[in-house]
Amino acid sequence: MKPEEQLLLALGDVGDDLIEEAMHLRFPRARWFRALPMVACCALILGAAMLLQNLEPLRESQITLPEGEDTVQEVLPPDTETTSPKDDTIEQDALPTEDIQDPLNAAQETLTDYWSDYFKPRGAYVLSLNGGNTGPYLAVDKEGSVLLSIEWGSITPLEDEATGDIVALAVEEWPEGQRAPISNNKIALYSLQGEPLWEVEGTSVNCLGTLLTVRRGDAWYVYRRDNFTLVAGDLYRAKIVGQDLLYTQATEDSPITVYGSDGTVVAEVSGLEESSPYHTWDGHGYISALDKGLVGLLDSSGQWVVEPEYQQIYKLSNGYALCKTENDYRAVSLADGSVAFECAYGICAVYEQGLLLELNEDAFLRGSSDTSGSHNQFVSWDGQILVDTDHISILDEADDGSADLLLLWSEETTDLCRPDGTFIRQVAYEPSNITPVSAQTLLCHRQVYAADGSWRWTMALLHVETGAVTQEFDKAYEYGGSYWRFSNSNFFDCSAHLIAASYRDEAGTPHTDILDEAGNILVSDLHNSTATMPQGDVFTALLDGVPALVRLDGTVLYESDAPA
Numbered sequence: 001m002k003p004e005e006q007l008l009l010a011l012g013d014v015g016d017d018l019i020e021e022a023m024h025l026r027f028p029r030a031r032w033f034r035a036l037p038m039v040a041c042c043a044l045i046l047g048a049a050m051l052l053q054n055l056e057p058l059r060e061s062q063i064t065l066p067e068g069e070d071t072v073q074e075v076l077p078p079d080t081e082t083t084s085p086k087d088d089t090i091e092q093d094a095l096p097t098e099d100i101q102d103p104l105n106a107a108q109e110t111l112t113d114y115w116s117d118y119f120k121p122r123g124a125y126v127l128s129l130n131g132g133n134t135g136p137y138l139a140v141d142k143e144g145s146v147l148l149s150i151e152w153g154s155i156t157p158l159e160d161e162a163t164g165d166i167v168a169l170a171v172e173e174w175p176e177g178q179r180a181p182i183s184n185n186k187i188a189l190y191s192l193q194g195e196p197l198w199e200v201e202g203t204s205v206n207c208l209g210t211l212l213t214v215r216r217g218d219a220w221y222v223y224r225r226d227n228f229t230l231v232a233g234d235l236y237r238a239k240i241v242g243q244d245l246l247y248t249q250a251t252e253d254s255p256i257t258v259y260g261s262d263g264t265v266v267a268e269v270s271g272l273e274e275s276s277p278y279h280t281w282d283g284h285g286y287i288s289a290l291d292k293g294l295v296g297l298l299d300s301s302g303q304w305v306v307e308p309e310y311q312q313i314y315k316l317s318n319g320y321a322l323c324k325t326e327n328d329y330r331a332v333s334l335a336d337g338s339v340a341f342e343c344a345y346g347i348c349a350v351y352e353q354g355l356l357l358e359l360n361e362d363a364f365l366r367g368s369s370d371t372s373g374s375h376n377q378f379v380s381w382d383g384q385i386l387v388d389t390d391h392i393s394i395l396d397e398a399d400d401g402s403a404d405l406l407l408l409w410s411e412e413t414t415d416l417c418r419p420d421g422t423f424i425r426q427v428a429y430e431p432s433n434i435t436p437v438s439a440q441t442l443l444c445h446r447q448v449y450a451a452d453g454s455w456r457w458t459m460a461l462l463h464v465e466t467g468a469v470t471q472e473f474d475k476a477y478e479y480g481g482s483y484w485r486f487s488n489s490n491f492f493d494c495s496a497h498l499i500a501a502s503y504r505d506e507a508g509t510p511h512t513d514i515l516d517e518a519g520n521i522l523v524s525d526l527h528n529s530t531a532t533m534p535q536g537d538v539f540t541a542l543l544d545g546v547p548a549l550v551r552l553d554g555t556v557l558y559e560s561d562a563p564a
Contacts, residue, residue, distance in 0.1 A: 120536055137155040158206075162208055168192070187214075220235040221233045247259070270291070273313065279316045306334070317347075345364075352401050399494040414431060436495055498515065499514070499516075538551050
């Protein structure tokens with residue numbers, strides 16, 4: 001991954017596996033939409049579109065239960081509990097100021113078992129000494145000892161997608177002033193002890209088990225990692241998918257060759273469904289392969305896990321392939337290929353408690369970043385309507401397939417509900433100004449106007465169950481963003497309980513701190529925009545103006561001897 005990709009990593013690893021996956025994660029989309037930047041996944045974009053009237057709720061005739069059920073249960077209208085009572089509304093101008101009850105006071109308490117792998121220590125860490133995407137770089141080991149340093153270019157840890165481990169350091173030394181890699185760019189691989197291993201021309205290098213993929217101009221090359229011999233070259237495409245699959249194409253119209261992480265060829269297939277060519281779930285890679293014009297799903301062993309019977313397989317969600325036929329939508333189990341649910345409306349996501357549906361076909365095709373005209377329902381697996389409203393967001397903070405919190409958007413307020421549809425409370429913040437930090441805490445913003453007409457942002461933390469609000473922090477934070485972990489299912493539907501909060505000093509210079517869920521400072525003064533994406537549990541920060549690598553628990557791993 002190159003320096004400019006590191007910058008975009010803060011928005012979801014643009015240009016690499018995650019951005020391409022995210023482009024297909026939500027719903028089917030027109031092909032032009034696939035070119036939009038990843039920022040659409042990070043913010044709610046309220047577009048102007050024609051409002052569609054008189055949308056009917058899900059009808060009994062439009063639901064088919066899994067095989068084995070004899071009858072379809074009556075589909076009921078939303079329970080009256082789901083309609084948010086106004087007397088529980090939290091007013092923006094009358095926020096309580098008491099602290100959040102029972103806050104999590106340290107990052108290590110916050111990062112429970114399901115975050116342990118994500119924040120685990122890594123084999124090496126890199127630091128940009130000038131805070132940019134090019135320039136002086138160095139790499140240090142787990143003890144903070146310097147392994148490598150360069151005057152201009154970049155150093156990127158090379159991660160084995162099969163294991164998640166750092167296996168080498170990719171070093172690019174450029175002439176000073178060069179800002180981006182070129183086709184004959186030299187990439188040198190070094191061991192985690194700083195010893196040279198290999199040099200290759202290319203603009204990017206990635207690793208899956210025993211294989212390396214290198215991009216050189218418009219062509220791809222595949223090498224073995226143990227001896228760096230060429231496996232296949234001058235390819236139209238070489239793509240790593242998940243932790244166990246790599247596929248290649250010699251030309252745009254040629255057959256697909258599927259490799260396992262051990263480097264063996266496991267399948268040859270005729271072609272891809274181009275709008276959503278591949279998917280990942282629980283670390284495993286899958287390919288949307290064509291057979292006689294219909295789409296099925298192949299796993300890393302080359303076997304059909306979903307038979308080729310569909311017009312499109314547009315997403316994987318919590319162990320199910322979401323598929324479209326000519327007449328309906330289906331959730332198909334990846335475990336045995338059985339149809340678990342089918343209905344006339346688009347299935348956006350599935351959870352242990354039920355399924356999120358989009359009743360407006362136009363809104364479904366546009367995807368989740370444009371909610372104009374949206375009409376969502378959250379229904380149980382037996383077809384009972386749990387929530388019916390214009391737009392629903394669902395938080396699965398453990399990314400384990402179990403919904404933790406439902407957020408029901410309207411123009412100026414947000415209703416909070418449990419997965420069974422039980423109403424919790426309404427908060428007087430419009431959707432664009434509220435972001436979940438966890439199922440317990442929401443990050444809220446509003447504009448405050450002065451008498452002279454000037455305005456500024458203010459930030460608050462709202463406790464979901466009690467309604468208590470924290471507005472007083474150690475610094476005058478104006479704006480914050482929830483720190484997201486990449487989700488197996490919906491990309492941004494789980495959170496690491498951390499906040500990147502911004503403020504300006506007396507000179508007007510912007511700064512960003514990492515806070516825990518209770519608003520306590522964990523890491524002060526991030527070094528640059530890319531630092532919001534940690535390297536394991538390590539962030540890059542400034543200590544009295546000096547670049548440093550700092551762990552979430554406050555430990556300084558490395559501190560430079562020169563100011564930024």
